[in-house]
Amino acid sequence: MTLPTTETRSTHLLTRRSWLAIRHRGNALTLAAVIALGVLVLVAILAPVIAPYDPNQVSLIDALQPPSAAHLLGTDEAGRDVLSRVIWGARISLLGPLGVVLGSTLIGVTVGVLSAWRGGWVDATASRFVEILFAFPGVLLAILIVAVFGPGLASTVVALAVAYIPYMARTTRSVALAERQTPYIRALELQGMSAWRITSLHLVPNIAPFVLAQATLCFGYAMIDLAGLSFLGFGVQPPEADWGAMVAAGQAALIQGSPAPALAPGAVIVIAVVSFSLLGEGIAERVRRTSA
């Protein structure tokens, strides 16, 4: 019979050791994520150089070939090279979420800093606005916008950028509130420096790591949401295709027993999103440790 106390002590030891292991593993994982994302960005930039075929070259005799030396990931229902399409698709698949994150970060940080700095009715109004937007799921807002303005990359990116504002605004507001109370900001205020200069030259640069961590996490979610909207046919329109649209186009071939045209772009989405969330967690962890 084991004594409960020894058991608990050993679990404590175990947790401490595994926590250290996780910290090391955490660094290795963050590094792996950075490498994976670096490769994806390079692939997107170098698409014209590294893609073995023209991604839109239709060749019906070559339709639905299994993976081979000539076509590493096979061909799709129109005989287009799947690998080349995945490589070219990296461009829109990365630029779309980038647009969402840049837009929501710009507005979200402005709203968050403004509410933290001004407080009072500005804060109350902004908080209500954020609360209402929170209740409106991003994909639904995007579908509403598509229903009004028609499908396209621009509609979905703008709609998701608006829908993601709350995530950026809330994080920014809470860290900016804490930063506002710090002695150096008070000192600058006493010296008579203008609110605009304090916030833009000191406060925002100081909270930037928190914002970066949140924005990186949002990048992954935005990629899932945008790919889903493209999958439904609401995002980027043919002949251009991001990975989401490619998965949708591959469904018919998958039912006929050729899964590569749908599963290859799907797998790349998963790799990208895992990398963004690991990187986001890694940055958040580092920020927590240095600020603690």
Add this chain to the structure above:
Amino acid sequence: MSAWLLPLARRVGSLALVLLATSFIVFGAMYLAPGSPESFLVRGNSVTQETLQAIRDQYHLDEPFLSQYVLWLGGVVQGDFGLSIQFRQPVSELIASRVPTTALLVGYAAVLILVVGVLVGVLAAVKRGGVDGTAIVVSTVAMATPSFVVAMALTSLFAVTLGWFPAFGAGEGFGDRLWHLTLPAVALALSSAALVLRTTRTSMIGALGKEYVETARVRGFSSSRVVWGQAFRGGIVPVVTLAGLVISGLLVTTTIVETVFGLNGIGSLLVQAVNVKDFPVVQAVILIIVAVFVLSNLVVDLLYPVLEPRARAKGGAR
């Protein structure tokens, strides 16, 4: 009791405000479109002069903007979403015929999320080691996998290669329906189950280290009684809050999953309505999903003091 009632009243008030704002966005969106509202409403659909007049009447387009909104909202509150432009049939009937499929699908997925997420989460927290490591890796990947990618992988393996489950359709009769809805439910549930697993694990690890759990252990309670009788009661509270959020959020993802598997539910109705430019249906489905989403958040908030005795003692304040 009044200390509990006041925050409740505030919550209901803010809920009403959110719903009012949502309805305004959903109604006002029509005016953002280029051209007049009636040309927007009928675009792409060939309509007779009577239908055009019916649409004008439906949206009270002869009234000023604000009375249009108030009249429309008055109908919506009574469950009257007007007529579908495509089918010339009440939108409420159209939606009602689609509700059973979506309800069964979401219910099925919710059971999967709770059973798999909570059980594996508790197991990972108790066993640690290899079980825990595997659970973390699998859940990290699962959380990053969009529902349509899960759907494709499941279809390829279980419908095309193995032939165990159908790739399309909702089936007839309860057993057959469950069989048809299995792959869609897994596709819908996977990433949420992973999130619930993670939260359960973290929360249970915290609860297992608490003093009262330690006391139970020292008093010689069996380990299953320590885990399920003591730690679980405290550890489950954050999971309930999260589960309420993710399960109501599934309604949004049904747009994708129902479309992939050819199911006639609310989600695929919304997608079809956007494609055939049937705006009254779009408005109604979006409003209903947001309302369900917001209401379930309220229910979870109300459940919180029931589940968490300390919050009740503090008068429901969090």
